Amino acid sequence: MFEQVINTFSDWAIPVLLFIIPVIAFTKKIKVYESFVEGAKGGFEVAVKIIPFLVAILVAIGMFRASGAMDIFVQIISPLTNAIGMPAEALPAALMRPLSGSGTLGIATELMVSHGPDSFIGRLVSTFYGSTETTFYVVAVYFGSVGVKKTRHAVPGGLIGDLAGLLAALFICRLVFA
Amino acid sequence: MLNYVWLGLMAIAIIVGAINGRLPEVTNAAFEYAKTSVDISIGLIGIMALWLGIMKIAEEAGIVKLLAKLIKPISKRLFPDIPPDHPAIGAMVLNIAANWLGLSNAATPLGLKAMEELQELNPHKDTATNAMATFLALNTGSITLIPATIIGVRVSLDSANPTEIIGTTIFASVCATIFAVTATKLLQRLPMFKIKEANDVNQKQEEGA
Numbered sequence: 001m002f003e004q005v006i007n008t009f010s011d012w013a014i015p016v017l018l019f020i021i022p023v024i025a026f027t028k029k030i031k032v033y034e035s036f037v038e039g040a041k042g043g044f045e046v047a048v049k050i051i052p053f054l055v056a057i058l059v060a061i062g063m064f065r066a067s068g069a070m071d072i073f074v075q076i077i078s079p080l081t082n083a084i085g086m087p088a089e090a091l092p093a094a095l096m097r098p099l100s101g102s103g104t105l106g107i108a109t110e111l112m113v114s115h116g117p118d119s120f121i122g123r124l125v126s127t128f129y130g131s132t133e134t135t136f137y138v139v140a141v142y143f144g145s146v147g148v149k150k151t152r153h154a155v156p157g158g159l160i161g162d163l164a165g166l167l168a169a170l171f172i173c174r175l176v177f178a
Numbered sequence: 179m180l181n182y183v184w185l186g187l188m189a190i191a192i193i194v195g196a197i198n199g200r201l202p203e204v205t206n207a208a209f210e211y212a213k214t215s216v217d218i219s220i221g222l223i224g225i226m227a228l229w230l231g232i233m234k235i236a237e238e239a240g241i242v243k244l245l246a247k248l249i250k251p252i253s254k255r256l257f258p259d260i261p262p263d264h265p266a267i268g269a270m271v272l273n274i275a276a277n278w279l280g281l282s283n284a285a286t287p288l289g290l291k292a293m294e295e296l297q298e299l300n301p302h303k304d305t306a307t308n309a310m311a312t313f314l315a316l317n318t319g320s321i322t323l324i325p326a327t328i329i330g331v332r333v334s335l336d337s338a339n340p341t342e343i344i345g346t347t348i349f350a351s352v353c354a355t356i357f358a359v360t361a362t363k364l365l366q367r368l369p370m371f372k373i374k375e376a377n378d379v380n381q382k383q384e385e386g387a
Contacts, residue, residue, distance in 0.1 A: 003341055006323045010279045017284075021232055025239035032235055039234025043227025046290055047219045054215035060187040062211030066203040067195035109331050117337035126332060126343040130325035131350035133318045139180070142314060145290045146297040149304045152373070153365035154311040155179040158318040161358020165319065168353035172346045 046145050053144025057136050061099045070095060086170055089115070093125045098135040098162040105129060124173045131165035222286065229287035233269065242268030256316075256359070257309045259299070266295030270313055280322045289317060305373055308366045315362040319355025321348065 246267035269292035
């Protein structure tokens, strides 16, 4: 029921916005076509501006993934995560989450193929995937688009959120599914 | 912070890659991801233009301001530095709403529009403001009412109940958001994250010289 309502809402949201905003503006005697074109001009500039930031971040993350360093990381911290009841198999998905969305999805899919989507691990990594956003990607794109290079506390703040999301996912999955 | 993370990722990748005998893979990944970055950016141009156009109309019709007014009780606590009826607030509201509905094609352009507005209020153009960091924190939590991508994967793998992870996902992402915002709010007070005034730097350079 909840899913149906939300799905319908999602289907309608964009068409309704694309309808209602220009219509309201038109009734306020705004030249909608001219305003649209004026605003849309910025699209190219913003997209091009984020390229150097995105290249910097994604290349570093891509190299890190390709080197196999993740396996070493997993070995180092797995005693710690075992102690809090995190299955060792799910750890790479958790560590990958802030770095790469597609990487996490790949790992999660692999685990669901080998363990089954309805296994505890399958449900846990599914929850990991949606629990937080890819922090480094968001930082690169959002700050890159306005040319901010000194990100101050944004990265640590985001990573604390990521950690909280992963722990909360583990907690709630153990409560609901285990 | 990004300096350390960036250097750390690259240095670890090359050292570990050398030990593992995976240097060719590391090199390939570097080139491949450089190309992917540009593909992502270029792919964004059209959607970006669409939403920036719609946002411009919404702004001129006063809709963005209206949204900002509606959310005032919350926004003045989260973003004390931003005037409550500033267009940045309206853009942020739209970005968060798009995230909740899982409309990623709309969320990123609207988020970037919000960043542009926040940047106008920023006295130090190369440094993040507190409001920007808080906005980022709201985004890293990524509350999504329907995590469509992972549900899709679960459906394709014949899960008996592909949507059973919706509740756990919402719980985890709400926790992530609350912690990210709280942490960001606390961290912004630390001396190490203080904004270094451009004047200070000049003075120090003069003193040094």
